[in-house]
Amino acid sequence: MTVAPALLTLEDVDVVYGAAITAVRGVRLHVGQGEIVTLLGANGAGKTSTLRAVSNLLHAKLGRMSRGRITFDGRSTAGLPTSRLVSSGLVQVLEGRHCFRALTIEENLITGAIGRRASKAETATDLELVYALFPRLRTKRAVLAGLTSGGEQQMAAIGRALMARPRLLILDEPSMGLAPIVVAEIFLALTALNRDQGLSILLAEQNATVALKAAHRGVVLENGRVTLTGIASELSARDDIRAAYLGLNKPPSSESSRSKSIEVVA
Amino acid sequence: MSSAILERQANSQGLPGLKSFRGPFLVLLVFAVVIPQVHSDYLFDAILTPFLAISLAALGLNLLTGYAGQVSLGSAAFMAVGAFAGYNFLLRIPGLPLLAGLAFAGLTAAVIGIVFGLPSLRLRGFYLAVSTLATQFFVQWALTNISWFSNDDTSGVISPPPLHLGGFALDSPVRRYLLCLGVVAVLTFLAMRLVSGQTGRALIAVRDSELGARVLGVKVLRTKLFIFAVSSFYIGVAGALWSFAYLRTIEPDGFDLDRSFQILFVIIIGGLASIRGAFLGAAFIVVLPLLLSRAGAILLGPGFDSGLVDLVQKIFLGALIILFLRLEPAGLSALVGRLRIRRNAT
Ligand SMILES: Nc1ncnc2c1ncn2[C@@H]1O[C@H](COP(=O)(O)OP(=O)(O)OP(=O)(O)O)[C@@H](O)[C@H]1O
Ligand SMILES: [Mg+2]
Numbered sequence A: 001m002t003v004a005p006a007l008l009t010l011e012d013v014d015v016v017y018g019a020a021i022t023a024v025r026g027v028r029l030h031v032g033q034g035e036i037v038t039l040l041g042a043n044g045a046g047k048t049s050t051l052r053a054v055s056n057l058l059h060a061k062l063g064r065m066s067r068g069r070i071t072f073d074g075r076s077t078a079g080l081p082t083s084r085l086v087s088s089g090l091v092q093v094l095e096g097r098h099c100f101r102a103l104t105i106e107e108n109l110i111t112g113a114i115g116r117r118a119s120k121a122e123t124a125t126d127l128e129l130v131y132a133l134f135p136r137l138r139t140k141r142a143v144l145a146g147l148t149s150g151g152e153q154q155m156a157a158i159g160r161a162l163m164a165r166p167r168l169l170i171l172d173e174p175s176m177g178l179a180p181i182v183v184a185e186i187f188l189a190l191t192a193l194n195r196d197q198g199l200s201i202l203l204a205e206q207n208a209t210v211a212l213k214a215a216h217r218g219v220v221l222e223n224g225r226v227t228l229t230g231i232a233s234e235l236s237a238r239d240d241i242r243a244a245y246l247g248l249n250k251p252p253s254s255e256s257s258r259s260k261s262i263e264v265v266a
Numbered sequence B: 001m002s003s004a005i006l007e008r009q010a011n012s013q014g015l016p017g018l019k020s021f022r023g024p025f026l027v028l029l030v031f032a033v034v035i036p037q038v039h040s041d042y043l044f045d046a047i048l049t050p051f052l053a054i055s056l057a058a059l060g061l062n063l064l065t066g067y068a069g070q071v072s073l074g075s076a077a078f079m080a081v082g083a084f085a086g087y088n089f090l091l092r093i094p095g096l097p098l099l100a101g102l103a104f105a106g107l108t109a110a111v112i113g114i115v116f117g118l119p120s121l122r123l124r125g126f127y128l129a130v131s132t133l134a135t136q137f138f139v140q141w142a143l144t145n146i147s148w149f150s151n152d153d154t155s156g157v158i159s160p161p162p163l164h165l166g167g168f169a170l171d172s173p174v175r176r177y178l179l180c181l182g183v184v185a186v187l188t189f190l191a192m193r194l195v196s197g198q199t200g201r202a203l204i205a206v207r208d209s210e211l212g213a214r215v216l217g218v219k220v221l222r223t224k225l226f227i228f229a230v231s232s233f234y235i236g237v238a239g240a241l242w243s244f245a246y247l248r249t250i251e252p253d254g255f256d257l258d259r260s261f262q263i264l265f266v267i268i269i270g271g272l273a274s275i276r277g278a279f280l281g282a283a284f285i286v287v288l289p290l291l292l293s294r295a296g297a298i299l300l301g302p303g304f305d306s307g308l309v310d311l312v313q314k315i316f317l318g319a320l321i322i323l324f325l326r327l328e329p330a331g332l333s334a335l336v337g338r339l340r341i342r343r344n345a346t
Helices: A047-054 A080-086 A103-109 A120-133 A136-138 A150-162 A182-197 A208-214 A232-237 A237-247 A252-265 B002-013 B020-039 B041-067 B075-092 B098-123 B125-143 B171-198 B199-210 B208-215 B220-247 B256-268 B276-300 B307-326 B333-346
Strands: A005-019 A022-034 A036-038 A065-073 A090-093 A168-172 A198-203 A217-221 A225-231
Touching: A005 A103, A005 A136, A005 A198, A005 A252, A022 A047, A022 A065, A022 A198, A022 A217, A022 A225, A036 A047, A036 A182, A036 A208, A047 A065, A047 A090, A047 A198, A065 B020, A080 A090, A080 B199, A103 A120, A103 A208, A103 B199, A120 A136, A120 A208, A136 A150, A136 A225, A150 A168, A150 A182, A150 B256, A182 A198, A182 A208, A182 A232, A182 B125, A198 A208, A208 A217, A208 A232, A208 A237, A208 B333, A217 A232, A225 A232, A232 A237, A237 B256, B002 B276, B020 B171, B041 B075, B041 B098, B041 B171, B041 B199, B041 B208, B041 B256, B041 B276, B075 B125, B075 B199, B075 B220, B075 B256, B075 B333, B098 B125, B098 B171, B125 B256, B171 B220, B171 B276, B208 B220, B256 B276, B276 B307
Parallel strands: A036 A198, A036 A217, A090 A168, A168 A198
Antiparallel strands: A005 A022, A005 A065, A217 A225
């Protein structure tokens, strides 16, 4: 792949919560135009914190970016409210979905068009696109989101973000708590969006198997620091990645490192 | 079958299309044309006028608490602001039309609402409720102690100016009732429009997940302050109607914390995030005690200790509320919605 102009860049980003807890240290990464990049890491590695920094959501969690620089489309995002980032095409699907449970699936999708001030006609076209991508949502369109399954809620959350017509879609652990078959369905949709429409995607995941299969490149976070970056296929071939994140091919010497990662989880 | 129920439920919960204005319009016709034929001052003065004023206040609170999830215990304060602002505008601007006075009453309450809504940008749930208590106590204190608000009247009880609507004197119970009905109908229609559009969805989004709303580009702070303003406007106008059309005196005492709780009970019993819930709840809370005291008087006979009757009535009402909410936590509105589905299904 030739070097695409970067859509998103993070340079030496530190994230702190309160005054004391440093969750992310010196993170550098970039997402090129048309690329899928996955951010891998165990529980507490700092994936969510990094993505919050990108969407300027940290202050809602009493955190802040204490160092570094983030640019989207060549422009610094410092000080821009989330709503501005959304209207310029940087849209995030939060960890845990955050569906509006008292709204129907369709109303949830329509809220995605709020930030864009879309016309009725545009909203209707975009709805059709989302339903084409996730046919299941069409059958549940009039059901309250709070009464749908986790997979349907995740699809609704992604569909809702697509209604904002993103140029960069950020997803925080979309596979969390979902059955493998649903995860496969969701990742199929994401890769289709990337392939057919050139949508750039930044994807935080613990499920490295699916994430590395879908992504072009991967970035591995450990304790808030980037420890590895590389082409997805090369990363998934590496023994340490396989041992730590894919649960495969456990070499005898990695026994201790595996149990260490389990320790982080607990 | 169950999915059909869910669909209906979704419709009734949320966002009505134009068709759904038909039912409310028929109800309005009955209240505007049929009921005024009844010749009973008691019906208008003691039941329907306070019912409308409380309904409007509850509607205002439901926009804030039911739709946008911002808990407030300051409703009575905003009613008081509306009542006193309306009084002062009509008093100090000679020739100001009554409707303009009511609008100014609402606008004043809206401004105060924005100021006291500022804590909501940081506080949620119980903490926000406690901060709205400050509104309640501060406003009552200011209105009691700053005599300018009551035109330096030392009695503390002041009368509103005579009510005119374009040369038409509103001097009978029916006419005052019709004034309330007109104002409430217009504001209800506007509220239905508001909640059925993108704004309504944004409000519910902020309530269900503030972060989820923010991440979609909803301007959460602006949305919150906006709904504080709108809600306070409604409650302010309700306070003005309560004082001008129902009590026909203006005093801070009636707008105490009990009143705030009353409005909160109305929306909880009627149904949160429901326009008709405000009316159903108000009917329950305003009309039922009247019926109970009638029943009490008949059962116990005259000459019985009225304090005791009052107490028994309160206990009875409280028990009824608990029992009802146990059976129907989503309020009267959900009950009515379900009855309708059953009727349509058969
Ligand atoms: N709101 C917060 N306040 C204080 N500390 C926080 C907050 N959110 C996260 N942290 C801390 O920051 C570190 C990184 O957490 P983060 O949520 O970014 O990790 P993650 O990689 O997303 O983990 P997971 O896979 O469990 O979602 C953790 O040590 C966590 O305890
Ligand atoms: Mg996370």
